[in-house]
Ligand SMILES: Nc1ncnc2c1ncn2[C@@H]1O[C@H](COP(=O)(O)OP(=O)(O)O)[C@@H](O)[C@H]1O
């Protein structure tokens with residue numbers, strides 16, 4: 001954890017439910033509160049990036065809908081109207097405090113391309129270093145349902161990892177993570193600290209309680225897993241609480257803090273990309289002893305330890321690494337194509353010498369035991 005006095009790089013995610021009125025429209029008052037809080041952190045010298053939902057909420061009325069639409073094309077059309085209005089409001093408010101905001105729209109397929117992923121990082125780094133407040137949202141108007149991040153929770157965690165943030169603050173309409181869904185159980189109790197996302201923690205996370213939220217607690221738990229695996233401390237708290245952002249940044253807020261001391265939970269940026277963003281193009285199958293001595297030990301996988309391959313992939317592709325039962329044990333970038341793997345399999349042992357490179361280098365390998373998050377969340 002970064003000492004309290006140091007300048008931090010903070011990613012703040014705010015959900016639709018925390019930016020809208022009871023009617024589901026953007027609330028100017030809520031937007032102003034958030035901006036005031038961000039300004040307070042900026043005035044202290046911190047770098048702040050916002051991941052803001054709200055495009056659909058800001059646009060559906062002008063589309064002619066009486067309530068938030070439910071069909072995908074209507075939501076996308078509403079977002080196309082609302083995203084501009086949302087950014088205009090943010091921009092005006094930040095300018096009135098002397099700060100410049102910028103807009104970044106991202107789709108999941110942008111992040112699955114390593115070059116675009118790295119490009120996004122370079123752009124955002126320039127903005128943050130120059131004191132700008134980047135405001136990120138999913139590019140709703142062009143994203144197809146099956147390609148969507150699904151909500152902005154996991155997007156915010158991936159962005160936090162991308163920019164190597166010190167802290168991820170997720171603001172919602174709820175005080176934090178409860179030991180049961182408070183919408184169903186009024187006796188549910190707040191969990192203030194989470195050091196590991198165990199199956200018990202996953203089990204308490206339920207669906208959204210409001211009509212405007214999309215991810216509920218499930219997608220927040222996925223987001224915290226990604227942040228923890230990336231070595232980022234996180235916080236979940238209620239957006240409407242006074243000074244919530246300032247207090248969370250100074251570790252004084254009421255809510256749930258997620259932090260991991262596990263050394264292996266520190267995937268570097270390449271490994272984060274492999275684990276959370278890439279799309280595997282094929283499978284490499286290994287036996288049980290290789291799982292134990294190579295994959296779990298995070299050693300480089302040698303070509304002779306590959307039992308077989310499935311699918312057609314080129315050198316440089318990301319593949320799933322499966323055990324003989326078909327269970328996914330890791331992900332990695334291969335140094336050989338599927339064709340070459342087949343040739344290696346058929347080669348005499350004296351011919352193997354020409355394949356000097358590892359099948360997957362240890363730096364390009366992510367073992368599923370250390371993350372256990374389904375790819376593409
Ligand atoms: N274990 C839990 N603890 C807290 N909230 C939970 C839990 N399970 C489900 N929820 C629901 O998740 C909601 C927050 O998610 P969501 O509505 O998607 O908000 P946002 O728009 O901020 O992303 C809460 O209001 C609550 O109804």
Ligand SMILES: N[C@@H](CCC(=O)OP(=O)(O)O)C(=O)O
Pocket residue numbers: 014015016017052053054055056057079137138140150151152153212213214215216
């Ligand atoms: N990208 C969408 C938001 C998706 C959404 O509702 O996310 P969230 O409120 O964080 O569950 C928008 O701007 O309206």
